[in-house]
Amino acid sequence: MSEHVLSSKTYYGIWIALMILTVVTARVAFIDLGPFNTVVALVIATCKALLVVLFFMHVKYASEKLIKMVIVASIFWLLLLLLLSLADYGTRYVRHG
Amino acid sequence: MATAVITPERENYLNQEYGIKSWLLTVDHKRIALLYLVSITFFFFIGGFFALLIRLELLTPAGDLVQADTYNKLFTMHGQVMIFFFLIPSIPAVLGNFLVPLMIGAKDLAFPRINLLSWYLYIIAGVLMLHCICTGGVDTGWTFYTPFSTAFSNTKVVEAGVAIFIAGFSSILTGLNFVVTIHRMRAPGMTWSRLPLFIWAHYATSIIQLLGTPVLAITLLLVVFERLFHLGIFDPTRGGDPLLFQHLFWFYSHPAVYIMILPAMAVESEVVACFTRKRIFGYHFVAMSSIAIAVFGFLVWAHHMFVAGISLYSALIFSALSYLVAVPSAIKVFNWTATMYKGSITFTTPMLYAFGFIGLFTMGGLTGLFLAALGIDVHVTDTYFIIAHFHYIMVGGAVMGYLGGLHFWWPKISGRMYPEWLGKFAALIVFLGFNLTFFPQFILGYMGMPRRYWQYPPEFQVLNVLSTAGSTILAVGYVLPMVYFLWSMRYGKIADDNPWGAAGLEWQTTSPPPTFNFDVPPVVTWEAYNYDQIPAPAEEVSVER
Amino acid sequence: MSDSPAALERHDQHRPHGPELLHHFSSAQQQRDAASLGMWLFLGTEIMFFGGMFLAYLIYRLWYFNEFAAGSRSLDITLGTVNTIVLICSSLTVALGVRAAQMGKRKLLVILLLLTLIFGLAFLGIKGVEWYAKYKEHHIPGASFDAGDLIRDYPQIHIDPAHAQIYFSLYFAMTGLHALHMIIGVGLFTYLLYHSMKGRYGPEYYTPIEMGGLYWHFVDVVWIYLFPLLYLIDRKPLG
Numbered sequence: 001m002s003e004h005v006l007s008s009k010t011y012y013g014i015w016i017a018l019m020i021l022t023v024v025t026a027r028v029a030f031i032d033l034g035p036f037n038t039v040v041a042l043v044i045a046t047c048k049a050l051l052v053v054l055f056f057m058h059v060k061y062a063s064e065k066l067i068k069m070v071i072v073a074s075i076f077w078l079l080l081l082l083l084l085s086l087a088d089y090g091t092r093y094v095r096h097g
Numbered sequence: 098m099a100t101a102v103i104t105p106e107r108e109n110y111l112n113q114e115y116g117i118k119s120w121l122l123t124v125d126h127k128r129i130a131l132l133y134l135v136s137i138t139f140f141f142f143i144g145g146f147f148a149l150l151i152r153l154e155l156l157t158p159a160g161d162l163v164q165a166d167t168y169n170k171l172f173t174m175h176g177q178v179m180i181f182f183f184l185i186p187s188i189p190a191v192l193g194n195f196l197v198p199l200m201i202g203a204k205d206l207a208f209p210r211i212n213l214l215s216w217y218l219y220i221i222a223g224v225l226m227l228h229c230i231c232t233g234g235v236d237t238g239w240t241f242y243t244p245f246s247t248a249f250s251n252t253k254v255v256e257a258g259v260a261i262f263i264a265g266f267s268s269i270l271t272g273l274n275f276v277v278t279i280h281r282m283r284a285p286g287m288t289w290s291r292l293p294l295f296i297w298a299h300y301a302t303s304i305i306q307l308l309g310t311p312v313l314a315i316t317l318l319l320v321v322f323e324r325l326f327h328l329g330i331f332d333p334t335r336g337g338d339p340l341l342f343q344h345l346f347w348f349y350s351h352p353a354v355y356i357m358i359l360p361a362m363a364v365e366s367e368v369v370a371c372f373t374r375k376r377i378f379g380y381h382f383v384a385m386s387s388i389a390i391a392v393f394g395f396l397v398w399a400h401h402m403f404v405a406g407i408s409l410y411s412a413l414i415f416s417a418l419s420y421l422v423a424v425p426s427a428i429k430v431f432n433w434t435a436t437m438y439k440g441s442i443t444f445t446t447p448m449l450y451a452f453g454f455i456g457l458f459t460m461g462g463l464t465g466l467f468l469a470a471l472g473i474d475v476h477v478t479d480t481y482f483i484i485a486h487f488h489y490i491m492v493g494g495a496v497m498g499y500l501g502g503l504h505f506w507w508p509k510i511s512g513r514m515y516p517e518w519l520g521k522f523a524a525l526i527v528f529l530g531f532n533l534t535f536f537p538q539f540i541l542g543y544m545g546m547p548r549r550y551w552q553y554p555p556e557f558q559v560l561n562v563l564s565t566a567g568s569t570i571l572a573v574g575y576v577l578p579m580v581y582f583l584w585s586m587r588y589g590k591i592a593d594d595n596p597w598g599a600a601g602l603e604w605q606t607t608s609p610p611p612t613f614n615f616d617v618p619p620v621v622t623w624e625a626y627n628y629d630q631i632p633a634p635a636e637e638v639s640v641e642r
Numbered sequence: 643m644s645d646s647p648a649a650l651e652r653h654d655q656h657r658p659h660g661p662e663l664l665h666h667f668s669s670a671q672q673q674r675d676a677a678s679l680g681m682w683l684f685l686g687t688e689i690m691f692f693g694g695m696f697l698a699y700l701i702y703r704l705w706y707f708n709e710f711a712a713g714s715r716s717l718d719i720t721l722g723t724v725n726t727i728v729l730i731c732s733s734l735t736v737a738l739g740v741r742a743a744q745m746g747k748r749k750l751l752v753i754l755l756l757l758t759l760i761f762g763l764a765f766l767g768i769k770g771v772e773w774y775a776k777y778k779e780h781h782i783p784g785a786s787f788d789a790g791d792l793i794r795d796y797p798q799i800h801i802d803p804a805h806a807q808i809y810f811s812l813y814f815a816m817t818g819l820h821a822l823h824m825i826i827g828v829g830l831f832t833y834l835l836y837h838s839m840k841g842r843y844g845p846e847y848y849t850p851i852e853m854g855g856l857y858w859h860f861v862d863v864v865w866i867y868l869f870p871l872l873y874l875i876d877r878k879p880l881g
Contacts, residue, residue, distance in 0.1 A: 005744050006737075015734040019727060025870055026723045029877040037878070041870035049863045056737040057859045066280065067682050074686035077308045078693040080395060082700055085344045088399060088411035089701055205666035207676040273683050281676045282667075311687045315694035319815065326784045328811040330698060335804035341701055345694050618668075 004061040014055045021048050109512065109609040124209035125612055130195035131510070132216050133186060138579065140182035140223060143230075145572065147175035152534075152565040160552040168551035169236035170252065176239030177257060178230075181264045182223055184495055185353065188360030189271055189306075190215070192502045193299050195510060197275055199603035199610060200293050202284025202619040207277040215270040222264035229256040238549060240350070243331035243342040247323040255324055258317040265310045265317075268356075272306030275299055284602070286621035293601055293625050294377055297384040298363030301391035305352045305359075309395070313349035316342065340406055347398035355394040358458070358490060359387060361498025362429055365454055368505050369433050371599040372448040373440025374633060376626035379432040386425035393422040403474050412471060419469035426462055430455060441633075445597070446520030450501030453528045457493025461486055464539070479549075482542025488535045497527065500578060507582065508596050512609040513589030519581050527574035533567025598634035600626050662847045674849050681853045685860045692819065692864055699812050699871065706805040711876035712792045713809035716781065718772060722873040725768050726865065732761035733862045736855045743848035748841055751851070755835040758858070762828045769821055776810070783811045798880070813872055820868060823861045830854050 025044040033040060054060040059067060106112060110127045120128060150171050154162040163171065194212065198205050206212050229235065235257040237246040246254050279300050283292075320342070322328055329335035331342045370377050377383055399407055399415040407415075433455060442448070464486040468474050477483065507515055537560035542548075546557045553561070595604040606615050623630065667673040703710045739754035773782075780788035787810070789803035834854050837843065843851050 005741060008738060008741065011734060011737050011741070015730065018730045018733075022723060022726050022730065022869075025874065026719060029719075029870075029874040030879065032878040037874075037876070041874050042867075045867050045870050048866045052733060052859050052863050052866070056733050057856055066679065070679070070682045070686050074308070074689040077395065078689055078696070081312065081348055081690075081693055082697055084396065084399075084414075085348075085697055085701070087414055088340070088344070088407040089704070091408040091410040203666070208680060209664075209666060269687055273680060273687075276683055277676050277680045280679055281672055307683055307687050308690055311691035312694045315691050318819075319694070319698070322811075322815060326811075328783050329804060329807055330702075330811055336702075336706065336802065336808055338701065341698060345697065348694075613666075 014051050018048055018051055107607060108611060109607060110612045111609050113612050124213055126194050126198055126206050126212055129212050129216055130191050133190040137183050137186055140178055144175055144179035144183055147171050151175060152568040154551055155561045156565050158553050158555045158558050165551050166236060170234040172549055173235050173238050174230055180239060181261050184357045184491060185268055186219060187499050188502060189299060189302055192506060193360060196603055197278055197299060199614055200296055200601055201282060201287050202602050203282040204613045206274045207282055208274050211270050212274055215267045218263055218267035222260045225256060225260035229253045229260060241320060243339045247320055247331050255321050258321045262314050262317045265314045268306050269310045272303035275303040284619045284621055291621055291625050294366035294383050295363040298359045298387045301387035302356050302359040304391045305356050309349040309352040312345060316345040343402050343405055347401045351398040352394040355390050357495045359390060361495045364498045364502035365433060365451055368447045368451040368501055369436050370626045371597050372443050372445055373437050374628045375436055375440045376628060377432060378435035383429055383432050386428045389425035397422050400469060403471060404478050416469055416471050423462060423466055430459055446517060446524055447501045447505035449521060449524040450497045454494055454497045457489050461489030461494055477542050479547055480542035481538040481546045481548055484548050485535050485538035485542060493531055508592030509603055509608050511586055512592050513585045514592050515581050515585045515589060523574050523577035526570060530567050530571030530574050534564050534571050537564045596634060598631055600628055600631055677849050677853055681856050688860060695816050702808050708799045709801055709805040710809045712796050712801055713806055714873060714875035717873050719873055721768055721772050722869055725765050726869045728761050728765045729862045729865050732758050733859055736858045740852050740855045743843045743851045744845055746844045751838050755831055755838055759828060759831050762824055766821060766824055781810050783807050816868055820864055827858050827861055
């Protein structure tokens with residue numbers, strides 16, 4: 001892992017951003033955006049996750065690409081599971097429930 | 098190669114410390130490999146015992162040896178024990194554990210204590226599984242299909258599920274150890290392009306273990322929860338989808354078959370190179386094929402579900418992808434064969450197993466292509482054709498790779514030679530017994546004999562009798578190595594450091610190696626498989642002593 | 643973390659080094675790099691572990707959106723938001739703790755680890771309160787499950803109790819597995835707190851703090867996704 005020592009200001013800044021995004025996602029849920037509610041919620045969640053991974057987990061300052069590859073590969077494999085399964089579920093009869 | 102004169106006996110990993118504590122609390126990867134060797138051999142014979150009972154029942158068309166429910170338990174336990182407690186650990190946990198640090202010039206794996214934890218998790222899982230077997234067993238088939246496993250089976254599904262869950266973590270930790278070791282602990286000069294193909298294949302295997310096994314773990318956990326708390330996630334009467342279980346299950350269990358075959362391919366590369374005294378043809382293609390198998394292997398799982406109820410469109414996609422996954426395996430077979438062309442071949446026991454592997458794996462693999470075709474699969478799925486297909490790969494491929502590897506590295510592991518003529522004899526018995534057992538099953542399946550049935554129409558009897566006869570011969574072939582390996586530890590000829598004249602860092606240290614593998618840490622300045630620089634062994638090793 | 647086993651001690655080529663370097667590594671840097679890669683690979687496996695449940699969630703949310711929406715509304719959004727904030731604060735204290743270790747500030751490290759533990763326990767406590775509320779409302783799957791209140795509260799949509807039970811099954815499975823990881827994290831950090839009080843970690847050796855931190859952050863990231871997926875499915879004003 002990197003020996004890079006981040007300033008505490010950076011950490012507090014990320015923390016404030018995370019708090020704001022949390023409040024935003026909770027409030028936006030009450031606004032009717034149709035199908036985009038889900039999209040917005042997931043986008044905000046991904047932004048929060050990126051902040052934690054890049055800054056709190058120091059991935060932005062990682063000295064080698066290997067760690068980033070591990071993260072990308074894991075997420076890619078999860079998406080593989082979800083999307084290839086959808087190849088089946090998405091092309092069956094649509095269930096009404 | 099200098100012949101070692103060992104008087105008095107040099108200090109090595111076997112004699113450095115004595116006593117049961119030094120074994121049960123060891124963190125030496127070589128000792129842990131031997132702990133695994135003993136345990137998986139034990140479970141191999143347990144699984145084999147169930148196989149023999151199955152074949153005994155199938156001698157006659159009537160269900161006259163055991164009851165139908167009991168028969169269901171027999172094939173379930175055979176599958177679960179063989180897959181999770183023998184095949185998945187076998188080569189990686191025994192040969193991989195022993196050889197990975199040696200081959201890359203390291204003193205041990207990256208996490209020796211986690212390595213020991215892996216073994217203890219395996220043992221705990223094994224004990225739980227044994228308890229499950231002895232107190233009633235499971236009858237769901239090794240595939241645990243829902244809703245039978247979650248709502249209807251009266252057998253010990255929870256216990257078996259938990260046992261396999263724990264065994265899964267053993268597998269994950271082994272894979273984790275290997276990946277970190279290969280990335281971080283290669284000796285100076287050991288670049289990725291100089292790694293033995295054994296390492297590449299185990300690296301690919303470890304990737305599969307890391308990415309796939311957790312999905313099996315969560316799936317089994319959900320089955321356990323569903324059974325304990327009557328949830329309904331997989332229950333169609335309550336809105337659940339049984340196919341969701343199958344998607345989750347096969348997402349792991351298909352790549353799992355590559356966990357089982359890649360290490361055997363790893364052995365194949367080393368043995369073929371040594372006994373043709375040539376660099377493996379197309380080194381980079383073989384290395385990249387290992388990675389390709391690991392990746393493509395995750396894209397094809399629903400070919401186990403063609404008749405289960407998935408949509409036709411997804412079936413088409415998975416069928417096409419299943420053709421794709423055969424390509425890297427074929428590349429490997431072509432490259433091994435090309436290596437043999439104009440090579441200087443010696444027919445030692447490991448090489449006999451290697452020949453057997455190529456032929457039988459190719460047959461198993463090709464029949465896999467038949468199955469990828471939807472039209473054929475609909476006809477032969479859930480018949481003995483499938484059983485023959487996967488046994489050709491798992492037994493004709495993986496087990497023969499395992500045995501070949503055990504013979505090849507036995508001198509390094511034990512410091513002794515096994516009796517070569519007995520080795521060849523046993524290999525022949527295994528080959529004959531195997532083909533007699535499983536080739537008739539291709540025909541039986543094509544003729545329509547279903548799998549997992551304890552009785553069958555009388556017209557199938559002749560082929561079944563042949564198959565059972567073959568299985569008894571195969572059993573003899575498996576018992577023989579166990580006997581003469583044990584015998585060799587006391588009475589076998591003392592082995593040279595490099596009796597085969599093989600390339601690879603493991604052969605540059607003593608047989609057996611010292612605890613820290615190398616007296617002087619190696620610095621690598623040569624390419625892999627540098628057989629042009631290594632003289633053939635001084636004495637003719639294929640001649641019986 | 644614990645001392646090297648006896649067998650490794652007897653290696654004859656003994657270079658001088660700090661007490662934490664294990665003998666099979668050739669340098670402290672190699673040991674650190676191995677630990678880091680190992681922890682990230684482990685977190686990768688955890689992504690796949692939770693991932694199986696995300697697939698189940700995805701399919702059933704597509705199939706039974708009404709029941710999922712109703713079930714989601716029955717969760718206390720205030721407590722959920724508070725818990726999210728609690729975990730984010732704990733991630734801050736963990737990150738600052740790693741920094742304190744890097745800079746050799748032992749007392750600060752101890753305080754930050756203690757705060758992390760307090761936040762973690764607070765999360766678990768609030769989760770317990772939420773689960774108890776589910777128990778009172780008969781939303782725990784099993785024999786006592788009763789979706790009657792959901793049917794009464796949302797007369798305008800059709801709610802099948804069996805489908806609602808699937809939502810709550812996934813709710814408890816996902817938050818339960820997450821809580822189990824939190825408990826393990828609390829145990830881990832108790833260990834780290836104990837050893838940091840004994841002065842074990844400093845600029846030359848703070849790998850366990852860093853690795854523990856990675857684990858803790860990961861558990862936080864999982865919650866970052868669980869919160870909208872479970873609590874915020876459909877909070878639009880009704881009617």
